[in-house]
Structures are given as structure tokens and as C-alpha cells.
Amino acid sequence: MLVDLLSSQIVRTVMLGAALVGGLSGMIGVFAVLRRQSLLSDTISHAALPGVCLGFLLVGGRDLGAVMGGALFTGMVAAMSVLAIGRLTPLKTDAQLGIVLSVYFAIGVVLLSVIQAMGGGSRVGIATFLFGQAAALSVHDVRILGAVFIVAALFLLTLWKEIKLVTFDPLTAEALGLPVRHIELGLTVLLALTIVAGLQMAGVVLMVAVLIAPAVAARQWVGNLGAMTIVSMLIGAFAGAGGALISATGRGLATGPIVVLLACAVVLISILAAPRRGLVWQALSAQLARRRISGDRVLLAMDRLATDHDNPAYPSEKGMLETMLGRPLPRVMRRLEASGLVRPVAHHPESSPHWVLTQAGRRRAEALRRTGHGPE
Amino acid sequence: MAAGSDLHEPGLALHIEDLTVRYGATVALWDIDLDIPPGRLVAIVGPNGSGKSTLLKAVVGLLRPVAGHVRIFGQPISRARSRVAYVHQRAEVDWDFPATVLEVVTMGLYRRIGWLRPVRKTHRRAAMEALAEVGMEAFAERQIGQLSGGQQQRVFIARALIQQADLVLLDEPMAGVDAVSEDIILSLLRNLRDRGKSVVVVHHDLSTVRRRFDWMALLNRRLIAQGEMHDVYTPANLKAAYGGQMAVFADTDAEETAPSERVGGQL
Ligand SMILES: Nc1ncnc2c1ncn2[C@@H]1O[C@H](COP(=O)(O)OP(=O)(O)O)[C@@H](O)[C@H]1O
Numbered sequence: 001m002l003v004d005l006l007s008s009q010i011v012r013t014v015m016l017g018a019a020l021v022g023g024l025s026g027m028i029g030v031f032a033v034l035r036r037q038s039l040l041s042d043t044i045s046h047a048a049l050p051g052v053c054l055g056f057l058l059v060g061g062r063d064l065g066a067v068m069g070g071a072l073f074t075g076m077v078a079a080m081s082v083l084a085i086g087r088l089t090p091l092k093t094d095a096q097l098g099i100v101l102s103v104y105f106a107i108g109v110v111l112l113s114v115i116q117a118m119g120g121g122s123r124v125g126i127a128t129f130l131f132g133q134a135a136a137l138s139v140h141d142v143r144i145l146g147a148v149f150i151v152a153a154l155f156l157l158t159l160w161k162e163i164k165l166v167t168f169d170p171l172t173a174e175a176l177g178l179p180v181r182h183i184e185l186g187l188t189v190l191l192a193l194t195i196v197a198g199l200q201m202a203g204v205v206l207m208v209a210v211l212i213a214p215a216v217a218a219r220q221w222v223g224n225l226g227a228m229t230i231v232s233m234l235i236g237a238f239a240g241a242g243g244a245l246i247s248a249t250g251r252g253l254a255t256g257p258i259v260v261l262l263a264c265a266v267v268l269i270s271i272l273a274a275p276r277r278g279l280v281w282q283a284l285s286a287q288l289a290r291r292r293i294s295g296d297r298v299l300l301a302m303d304r305l306a307t308d309h310d311n312p313a314y315p316s317e318k319g320m321l322e323t324m325l326g327r328p329l330p331r332v333m334r335r336l337e338a339s340g341l342v343r344p345v346a347h348h349p350e351s352s353p354h355w356v357l358t359q360a361g362r363r364r365a366e367a368l369r370r371t372g373h374g375p376e
Numbered sequence: 377m378a379a380g381s382d383l384h385e386p387g388l389a390l391h392i393e394d395l396t397v398r399y400g401a402t403v404a405l406w407d408i409d410l411d412i413p414p415g416r417l418v419a420i421v422g423p424n425g426s427g428k429s430t431l432l433k434a435v436v437g438l439l440r441p442v443a444g445h446v447r448i449f450g451q452p453i454s455r456a457r458s459r460v461a462y463v464h465q466r467a468e469v470d471w472d473f474p475a476t477v478l479e480v481v482t483m484g485l486y487r488r489i490g491w492l493r494p495v496r497k498t499h500r501r502a503a504m505e506a507l508a509e510v511g512m513e514a515f516a517e518r519q520i521g522q523l524s525g526g527q528q529q530r531v532f533i534a535r536a537l538i539q540q541a542d543l544v545l546l547d548e549p550m551a552g553v554d555a556v557s558e559d560i561i562l563s564l565l566r567n568l569r570d571r572g573k574s575v576v577v578v579h580h581d582l583s584t585v586r587r588r589f590d591w592m593a594l595l596n597r598r599l600i601a602q603g604e605m606h607d608v609y610t611p612a613n614l615k616a617a618y619g620g621q622m623a624v625f626a627d628t629d630a631e632e633t634a635p636s637e638r639v640g641g642q643l
């Protein structure tokens with residue numbers, strides 16, 4: 001069945017469109033995440049709904065150009081409303097965004113109901129903008145998406161180092177004399193454009209996740225902005241194409257939620273498994289550090305006993321060490337033996353285990369004493 | 377306020393006249409007149425919220441004053457950008473940003489490199505030299521998120537050094553940094569001054585300011601005093617700037633400084 005699906009021209013078109021949307025979102029989402037604009041993104045995408053409806057009403061049907069135009073218009077008006085509320089009221093940013101999001105979304109839902117009550121062929125298409133339906137993408141739509149993708153990529157490429165500095169450190173960018181306001185405006189317009197381009201596939205409700213998730217996942221794996229942007233773009237494209245394919249297999253299955261679930265699965269894997277930043281890695285290295293520390297404590301304790309008895313080859317007894325360190329030590333001692341820092345010895349007539357520091361063990365204990373990285 | 381009044385504008389590293397800056401209804405700076413001679417290591421000192429950061433931001437044009445003007449070597453900031461380097465407080469950026477130490481230092485050159493031009497080998501070499509000056513060349517390829525506070529601060533200072541500015545402004549470069557970094561930063565600043573540069577530092581610690589700087593401006597929304605350290609560092613001036621908060625400072629000083637340096641001892 002998968003082969004049948006993939007060989008269908010329609011499915012391939014839809015998957016290409018969804019991959020473009022996902023890739024675009026992944027690419028621009030990096031900057032939304034780093035500039036802490038995920039709530040703003042959510043507001044713009046919810047506020048696009050009334051614009052979608054207006055576009056629908058104006059051309060009397062589902063035309064991606066008209067819908068995107070309307071969505072971009074109300075999305076940007078909403079973003080400006082946030083700015084205005086910030087200037088005129090003492091409300092905190094999250095409250096400003098929350099209010100604007102709800103008001104515009106409510107207007108959108110009212111318009112949506114009105115359009116659906118009007119009946120006719122048009123009403124079938126419009127509800128898909130809530131949760132997204134990639135299957136509605138036509139070849140013409142894919143061309144529009146491709147154009148938006150190219151515009152976004154060119155913008156990033158031409159202004160790459162300036163955008164990097166403005167994203168990381170806008171104060172310094174401004175002190176150096178870069179036109180920070182203009183670059184930020186460019187990025188915000190691009191963000192709005194990306195959101196409205198993604199609405200048909202992902203829907204207004206979940207679009208923000210398509211934007212944010214790939215960037216969050218990508219950050220786990222790489223440590224430079226260029227690589228992060230590319231990896232995020234690939235994750236977004238994968239989630240988009242995969243989501244479109246899966247939703248094509250089930251009748252009427254909305255695309256948005258599937259894409260989001262795929263992208264979030266990648267996020268989950270990345271948070272767990274990524275080197276250095278991943279939880280598994282961190283747990284393992286914490287464990288290694290704990291082992292090293294407990295080994296170090298034993299070495300220091302043996303060193304102290306040797307000093308106290310004025311005998312570098314003093315055989316430390318198991319029970320004595322366990323008393324000093326307050327816990328049982330069999331595994332630590334085996335690790336220390338394996339790394340050649342201590343050596344088991346017999347201490348006649350006692351039958352309990354004893355160890356002495358090897359040459360290497362004495363050196364390490366001495367280093368620990370000098371640098372002070374030890375117990376107490 | 378008498379110390380700098382006989383100097384003329386172009387001969388001054390920094391000339392500030394009638395400067396007033398507001399955030400909405402909050403007046404952060406009121407009618408500041410400040411003249412900083414070139415080639416000095418200058419401390420801007422005042423209690424929390426006294427407008428020290430605001431002053432630096434207004435000087436580099438990040439804030440638009442409601443009144444007054446600023447001249448740098450006689451010129452407005454718009455024409456003096458290439459002669460000024462500004463190091464803001466460390467916490468103003470997100471250190472989890474994906475970038476290496478070397479990359480951040482080259483950012484100081486972005487404007488000089490110009491639009492549409494990539495960062496080249498010569499720029500990276502200049503950045504390595506700046507990193508060597510702050511003792512961080514071994515960290516060039518390190519992620520900035522893995523640095524300690526003092527190392528972060530040194531990276532920012534390297535980014536300022538690379539700009540080869542004549543006036544360097546730093547906002548609390550020694551706050552929350554380790555002793556090694558503090559020594560390195562201090563000797564770098566002295567070195568800059570000895571090379572004829574003008575260095576203006578917002579300094580948070582009254583107990584160390586007298587030893588470390590040779591010129592001082594005391595600020596508390598208004599300018600309290602300015603001039604040579606030994607003229608300005610007087611109990612009366614400090615009291616005028618810090619008022620009732622003095623006791624707090626005297627207490628913390630006791631742990632950190634030799635008795636002769638204690639502000640409490642002076643009062
Ligand atoms: N962005 C801002 N918006 C509103 N008030 C601010 C802002 N930045 C600073 N302030 C206020 O201006 C005053 C001076 O702040 P600042 O220059 O940061 O002081 P300092 O650096 O001396 O601690 C303080 O009262 C502070 O609360």
C-alpha cells in the first residue's frame with residue numbers, strides 16, 4: 001500500500017509541499033526559538049484564522065494565495081497589537097500575547113461558523129485550516145510554498161552574519177552600528193510568512209509546534225548556528241513529508257497532529273539520546289564522575305592511613321576503610337584494582353582482605369591532596 | 377564637579393552635557409554633566425539602580441536621551457562608532473546560544489567586514505590574537521555555554537579588544553568572576569590605558585575601586601562628583617552617593633579588604 005501511495009502523483013505533490021512547509025518551519029523556527037518568540041509565533045498563527053476566513057470570503061473559495069494574503073494581514077496586525085498593548089499598558093508580555101491570541105482566534109472561529117452556515121462548496125475546505133490538511137495542497141500551492149522557501153533561504157544567506165549577531169547579542173549589534181531594528185523586522189516578517197505558508201498543512205492550532213519542535217531537537221545535536229539551521233530544516237522536512245504520507249493513508253486524518261507527533265518524537269529522542277546535552281549522556285557522565293569521586297576517596301583514605309603509620313606500603317584493611325568512608329566498598333575496590341591503583345595483599349595472620357597503594361595509586365593520591373580535589 | 381570643567385570637547389574622550397534619560401515615567405539619569413579626559417582608567421560608581429548601565433547605553437546610542445548630548449573625542453556617536461567598543465553586562469545574552477568562543481570574538485569585526493562579505497582567515501587570526509591577550513586561546517573552539525563566568529567575560533573583552541577602539545566602555549566586567557579572571561581583566565584594562573586608550577568601567581565594588589582606578593565618577597541618578605580618584609573618593613562624596621546604604625557596604629568590605637582599604641574605616 002505504501003508503494004501504491006508513493007507512486008501516486010497526488011501523494012508525491014502533497015508530500016513535496018509538506019516537506020517544503022516542514023523545512024521552511026524548521027529553518028525559520030531556529031530563529032523563533034533563539035529569539036524567544038514561540039509565544040509570539042503561536043499568537044500570529046491563531047490570529048491568522050480570521051485572515052484565512054477573509055481571504056475565503058473575498059475570492060469565494062479556497063485559494064492559497066488569497067488565504068495566505070489574508071492570514072499574513074491579520075497575523076501582522078495581531079503582532080502590531082501586541083506591540084501597541086506593550087506601549088500603552090503595564091501588562092506583561094505573556095498576558096499581552098495571551099489576550100491578543102484569544103481575541104483574534106475568537107473572531108476567526110466566529111467567521112468560520114458564518115462561512116460554514118452559508119453553505120455551498122466552499123465550506124468543505126475551510127475547516128481544514130484549524131488542524132491542517134496537506135491533501136488539499138495542489139501543484140500550484142506547492143509552487144507558492146517553494147517560492148516562500150527560496151525567499152526565506154536567500155534572506156538568511158545574504159544577511160547570515162548580521163542575523164547571527166542580532167539573534168545572539170542585539171545590544172552589541174546596535175552598538176556596532178548595525179540596523180538591528182530592520183533586521184529584526186525582516187526576521188519577524190519572515191516568521192509570519194512561514195506561519196501562514198504552513199497553515200494549510202499544519203493548521204492554526206498546531207502550527208507553532210511545527211515551528212518550534214525541529215529547532216529544539218536540532219539544538220541537542222549540534223553546536224553552531226549554521227548546522228542547527230540545516231539539521232532543523234531536515235527534521236522539519238522529514239516530519240512534514242512523513243505526516244503527509246501517514247495522513248494520506250487514513251481517510252480524513254488531519255495532517256497537523258501527525259506532523260506534530262512525528263516532530264515531537266524526534267524532540268523526545270534528541271532530549272534523551274543526544275551526545276553531551278542528552279539526558280542519557282548526562283546520567284552516564286554523572287555516574288562516571290561519582291565513581292571517580294568514590295575511588296578518589298578510597299585512595300585518599302589509604303594515603304592517610306599510610307601517612308599515619310609512616311609506612312607507604314601500609315596494608316589497609318577492608319573493615320577499616322569501610323568504617324572511615326561509611327559504606328561497603330567491594331565494587332570500588334575492584335575498579336581500583338583493575339585500574340592498577342591498588343593491589344590486594346595478604347596480611348598474616350588476619351584473613352580479611354587488605355590492599356596497598358601501588359606506585360600509580362600513591363601518585364594519584366598525592367596529586368589529589370595537592371590540588372584539593374578530594375573529600376572535605 | 378569642578379575637576380573636568382576647564383577641558384574642551386575635542387580633547388575629551390567623553391563629553392556629556394545636560395544628559396537626561398527616562399524609561400517611561402522612571403527618570404534614570406537627571407541632568408548629567410560629565411567630562412572624561414583621554415588615557416585614563418575611569419570607574420563609574422554608584423548604588424544599584426543609580427543609572428550606571430543606563431549611562432553607558434546612552435553613550436553608545438542604545439538609548440535616546442530626552443535631553444542633552446554626548447560627544448566622543450568631539451564627535452557624536454553616529455560618527456564615532458569605529459572608535460568605541462562597548463561591553464555590556466554578561467547576563468544580557470543567552471549563553472546557550474550555539475556558537476564557539478572564536479565565533480563570538482569575530483563578531484566584533486562584523487561591521488568592519490561589511491555586508492555580504494564572509495568571515496575570512498585573517499579575521500579569525502585577529503580573533504585568535506585577541507583571545508591570546510585574554511588568556512583564552514586554548515578555548516577557541518569551545519562552546520560558549522561551557523565557559524565559567526570569568527571566561528565568558530574575557531571572551532566579551534576579547535571581542536572588544538579586536539575592535540581596536542580608542543574608548544572602551546565596560547559594564548561591571550569584574551562582577552561575579554573568579555580571582556584569576558579578575559586579575560587578567562584588570563591588567564588588560566591597565567595595559568589598554570598605558571597604550572593611551574581611554575577605559576571607562578562601571579564598577580560595583582566600593583572596596584576595590586580606589587586601588588584599581590585612577591579617575592572616578594560617582595553617580596546616583598544625578599552626578600555626585602567626578603575627577604581624580606584621590607579628590608573624589610571622600611567620605612562626604614560616598615555618603616552623598618550611597619546615603620543610608622553605606623552601612624551595608626562597610627559590612628561587606630570587612631570580609632574582602634585590608635583594614636586600610638575599608639570604607640567603614642574612612643567614615
Ligand atoms: N528597560 C528598563 N525599563 C524600565 N526601567 C528601567 C529599565 N532599565 C533600567 N531601568 C531603571 O532605571 C534605573 C537605572 O537602571 P540601571 O541603569 O540599570 O542602574 P545600575 O546599572 O546603576 O544598576 C533603575 O531604577 C532601573 O529600575
Ligand SMILES: [Mg+2]
Pocket residue numbers: 428429430
Ligand atoms: Mg547595571
